[in-house]
Amino acid sequence: MSNYKKLIIAVDLSEDSAAVAESAKGLVAGTGAELHLIHVIEPLSFAYGGDIPMDFSGIQDEIHQQAAQQLGRFGEQYGIAPERQHIVLGRPEVEIHSKAEEIGADLIVVGSHGRYGLALLMGSTANGVLHGATCDVLAVRVGSKKKS
Ligand code: AMP
Numbered sequence: 020m021s022n023y024k025k026l027i028i029a030v031d032l033s034e035d036s037a038a039v040a041e042s043a044k045g046l047v048a049g050t051g052a053e054l055h056l057i058h059v060i061e062p063l064s065f066a067y068g069g070d071i072p073m074d075f076s077g078i079q080d081e082i083h084q085q086a087a088q089q090l091g092r093f094g095e096q097y098g099i100a101p102e103r104q105h106i107v108l109g110r111p112e113v114e115i116h117s118k119a120e121e122i123g124a125d126l127i128v129v130g131s132h133g134r135y136g137l138a139l140l141m142g143s144t145a146n147g148v149l150h151g152a153t154c155d156v157l158a159v160r161v162g163s164k165k166k167s
Contacts, residue, residue, distance in 0.1 A: 021046050023155075027055045027124040029115050029148065032089050035130045035161035040097050042159040043128040055103040057118050058090050059111040083108075112147030124154055131158035 028043045030036040043054065060082055063075040087106055094104045107114040119127050131145035145158045 020050060021052070023047055023050075023052050023126045025053045025055070025122060025124045026126045026128055027057055027115070027119045027122065028128045029057050029059075029111070029130075029144070030090070030093065031111075031130070031144075032058055032086065032093065036093065038161050039128055039130040039159045040093070042157070043126075044097060046128075046157070053103070054097070054099050055105060055118075055122055055124065056090060056094055056097075056099050057105045057107065057115055058086055059114045060086055060106065060108050061110065062108055065110070079108075111144045112151075115144075115148050116151060116153070119152070119154060126155045126157060127152060128157045128159060130161035132162040133160060 023046070026043050026047060028040055030039060040056075047054070060079075063079055063082075083106065090104050090106060091101065094101065105118050107118060115127060115129070118124075127148055129145045129148050132143065134143055145156075149156050149158070
């Protein structure tokens with residue numbers, strides 16, 4: 020049985036998120052551990068910077084609302100209360116670390132694709148989360164490269 024007391028599950032809201040949440044739940048089943056969810060929205064200005072002189076605030080609000088609805092449904096499915104569902108704006112690795120520290124999580128759970136080649140060189144969120152984490156990190160293998 021695991022001794023973890025507070026888990027934060029990072030979800031990108033893709034179809035892989037279910038596998039990540041299920042592994043986290045399974046790990047602490049019956050222990051009374053507290054589960055939190057985090058979804059990070061990357062500001063459009065990160066992608067488009069100053070290249071396009073546009074006001075993204077309307078689109079950004081729309082993205083935020085959609086993500087909040089999706090995360091709400093996801094949380095409900097896994098029995099995670101709204102106050103433990105966090106939506107933050109920023110870079111995923113940075114915000115996941117920061118929220119984990121803020122709530123005193125002892126385990127961060129992320130999905131990890133079996134990357135190779137160029138994609139491996141470019142790095143992954145799981146890698147970024149692992150480096151610099153101040154608590155344990157569980158990387159759950161997700162995606163089509165998952166071994167059966
Ligand atoms: P990636 O390396 O970007 O393919 O993402 C792998 C895992 O990182 C996902 O399964 C999530 O656990 C986490 N992740 C990626 N993007 C986000 C995001 N925007 N918010 C929260 N977690 C994320």
